Amino acid sequence: MTLPPGSPSPSYSEGKPGQSLLNGPHSYSQGEGIKAPELSSLKSMAERAALGSGLDGDIPSLHLTDRDLFSSSTAPPGPPAAPQATLSEVSIPPSLGVCPLGPVPLSKDQLYQQAMQESAWTHMPHPSDSERIRQYLMRNPCPTLPFHHQVPPPHSDSVEFYQRLSTETLFFIFYYLEGTKAQYLAAKALKKQSWRFHTKYMMWFQRHEEPKTITHEFEQGTYIYFDYEKWGQRKKEGFTFEYRYLEDRDLQ
Known part of the structure; x- marks a missing residue:
């Protein structure tokens, strides 16, 4: 479509502030008879419900905007919160960690081998068991008659x-x-x-009679002891023999 050369061109600066476009949206700020519709919001409904319930005291104003209300009302519900797990202690016997199905009964041969191992443990060999029998060497040899022992007895x-x-x-x-x-x-x-060695005095003691006092730590009574310095046996009355100085190793 072309305009004739003599027709005036439209001017866009002649628009008046009171006029409105024919096909455009209505202006709520300039028109006197047209007002913005009052939209009901959750905020106003909550305030009316609080006033109608007859609550005493001042009701704090809800500082919420329409954007916050509509965004919270249209948000999809989140997943339900998982129940909080409770912790408890369980006592498990250590043997179940090795044998979950319980101990396996031993056979007759296994019981026999176990008994042999326990008896061997109670009779351990000593280093002196591997020593050779040393021939007796006299410090001051002298000739002896032939009917005397010339070698150690068997x-x-x-x-x-x-x-x-x-x-x-x-x-x-x-x-x-x-x-x-x-x-x-x-x-x-x-x-x-029935001699007992005292590790403190390095002497051998023997009960002369039954002790008069016996406790878990010591016993007190009359004892016979061997004095290696004077080389003889002596008697000691009222002697306290402490068990911590008792050499109680089992000599096998």
Whole structure:
């Protein structure tokens, strides 16, 4: 469509503020008879409900905008909160960690092997068991008659042989053959005669009579002890034998 050359061109600066477009939206700010519609909001409904319920006191105003109300009303509901798990302690026997189905009964052969291992543990070998029997060498050799013993008697390294010796001989072997198998056998023979070694005084003690006082830590009474300095047996009355100084190892 073309306009004739003589027609005036429209002017856009001649518009008046009171006029409105024919096909455009109505202006609510300029028109006197047209007002913005009052939109009902959740805020006004909540205020009316609070006033109608008859609550006493001042009701704080809800500082919410229409944007906050509509955004909260149209938001999709979130997933339900998961229930909070409660913790508890459970006691499990350690044996179930190794055998969840319970202990397996041992066979007859396994029980026999276990019994043999326990008995072997109670009879452990000592370093002195591997020592050779040393030949006796006299410090001051002298010629002897042929009907005297020229070599040590047989089975002289057994406990039975040492039990046939006198008590003074056993004390001599214990104090003068230190660190040998003979000292070990002499101590074992002395223990079989109810002698007990005191680790503080380094002497052997024996009960002369039943102790008058016996506790878990000591016993008190009359004792016979061997004095290695004066080389003789002495009696001590009212002696307190503390168990912490008792050499109570089982000599096997």
